[in-house]
Amino acid sequence: KSVADLGDLTGKRVLIRCDFNVPLDADKNITDDGRIKAALPTLTALRDAGARIVIMAHLGRPKGEANPKYSLAPVANRLGELLGVDVKLATDVVGDSAKATVASLEAGDVALLENVRYEPAEESKDEAARAELAAKYAAFGDVFVSDGFGVVHRKQASVYDVAKLLPNAAGFLVAKEVGVLKQLTENPERPYVVVLGGAKVADKLSVIDNLLKVADTLVIGGGMLFTFLKAEGRNIGGSLLDESNLETCRNYLAEAKAAGKTILLPVDVRVADGMDFDAREAKGEVEVVSVDDIPESKMGLDIGPETEKLFADAIKGAKTVFWNGPMGVFEIPAFAQGTAAVAQALTEVDGLSVVGGGDSAAAVRVLGHADDEFGHISTGGGASLEFLEGKELPGIAVLEESK
Ligand code: 3PG
Numbered sequence: 001k002s003v004a005d006l007g008d009l010t011g012k013r014v015l016i017r018c019d020f021n022v023p024l025d026a027d028k029n030i031t032d033d034g035r036i037k038a039a040l041p042t043l044t045a046l047r048d049a050g051a052r053i054v055i056m057a058h059l060g061r062p063k064g065e066a067n068p069k070y071s072l073a074p075v076a077n078r079l080g081e082l083l084g085v086d087v088k089l090a091t092d093v094v095g096d097s098a099k100a101t102v103a104s105l106e107a108g109d110v111a112l113l114e115n116v117r118y119e120p121a122e123e124s125k126d127e128a129a130r131a132e133l134a135a136k137y138a139a140f141g142d143v144f145v146s147d148g149f150g151v152v153h154r155k156q157a158s159v160y161d162v163a164k165l166l167p168n169a170a171g172f173l174v175a176k177e178v179g180v181l182k183q184l185t186e187n188p189e190r191p192y193v194v195v196l197g198g199a200k201v202a203d204k205l206s207v208i209d210n211l212l213k214v215a216d217t218l219v220i221g222g223g224m225l226f227t228f229l230k231a232e233g234r235n236i237g238g239s240l241l242d243e244s245n246l247e248t249c250r251n252y253l254a255e256a257k258a259a260g261k262t263i264l265l266p267v268d269v270r271v272a273d274g275m276d277f278d279a280r281e282a283k284g285e286v287e288v289v290s291v292d293d294i295p296e297s298k299m300g301l302d303i304g305p306e307t308e309k310l311f312a313d314a315i316k317g318a319k320t321v322f323w324n325g326p327m328g329v330f331e332i333p334a335f336a337q338g339t340a341a342v343a344q345a346l347t348e349v350d351g352l353s354v355v356g357g358g359d360s361a362a363a364v365r366v367l368g369h370a371d372d373e374f375g376h377i378s379t380g381g382g383a384s385l386e387f388l389e390g391k392e393l394p395g396i397a398v399l400e401e402s403k
Pocket of ligand 1: 060358
């Protein structure tokens with residue numbers, strides 16, 4: 001169901017789940033407000049319809065305790081600026097402040113409850129505890145709108161359980177994200193190239209599994225590329241290695257070969273003695289070496305220039321591209337070039353290019369790209385990957401069930 005199916009919303013309290021889990025710097029400045037901007041179409045439509053809006057959202061992982069470090073205050077300010085209204089931030093989630101704030105709303109007003117993850121039951125595995133909290137949320141709304149695409153893979157009280165208690169609909173963001181991702185899973189125009197990066201192989205195993213069935217080429221960069229290089233029998237020096245998944249990577253390489261698919265790995269990498277992440281610096285000299293000659297004492301921290309060309313050609317030759325995960329430690333300027341090259345190549349795709357959430361979405365913006373240079377920038381990191389894995393997403397399934 002869409003927001004329009006909820007009928008006349010004039011004066012009605014609309015409880016809405018958004019994903020405002022945005023990156024903050026040490027001074028609590030939001031460094032990428034993409035997720036807040038992505039919520040504006042639904043919020044604006046609800047305000048125009050005369051609804052009284054109550055937003056639920058989380059920030060970080062405060063693990064069931066109120067903690068000012070994870071307050072949604074910076075989000076309330078930024079959202080207020082973008083909407084041009086005063087967003088009333090409750091100082092708790094379902095307590096007296098939340099109740100008073102919701103009660104004070106008039107048509108078109110916007111309230112934001114404090115971080116739902118301050119409540120221990122929000123992420124609990126205990127269904128009864130979650131249901132009890134969800135009932136408290138539900139008391140704040142006449143209808144529920146699910147628009148936090150980045151959290152629909154979480155079976156949590158504000159995402160899943162609350163949807164069972166109120167008439168509900170998907171917001172515009174959730175509808176749009178699901179529409180685009182379906183184009184990737186159901187009938188992608190070919191060649192379909194998927195670029196995966198990021199540090200951990202373990203996070204990407206199930207998606208690789210599924211993508212080997214659907215995609216034509218899998219391009220591998222990021223910290224996880226070294227486990228693949230090792231699986232091919234190469235020496236990776238002091239680079240990141242996930243020993244426990246070496247065999248799995250070996251199997252993927254064999255499986256791809258047997259299925260006539262390509263797993264494209266780097267031919268050269270940028271190495272250094274290490275890195276000082278806080279100082280945003282490489283340790284020692286940065287060198288470009290072939291993947292056949294990674295020195296024993298060096299650590300690979302980005303793909304190299306030959307690889308940039310190789311990957312860019314594969315990307316530009318595709319009709320459909322999905323990219324998730326940086327190619328190197330892009331936060332350090334000396335290791336940002338691989339990610340920059342992939343981002344640039346995606347802007348030149350003659351077809352559908354999708355940037356999958358989290359770090360990659362933040363990276364393209366930090367690198368100076370505008371959102372409209374890509375077909376779609378997903379707000380979901382884990383959520384978009386789980387969608388591509390073919391998994392059922394609880395926050396979507398619950399909307400379908402109650403249709
Ligand atoms: C995200 O940042 O991917 C979403 O907000 C979900 O956050 P989580 O991984 O802490 O559940």
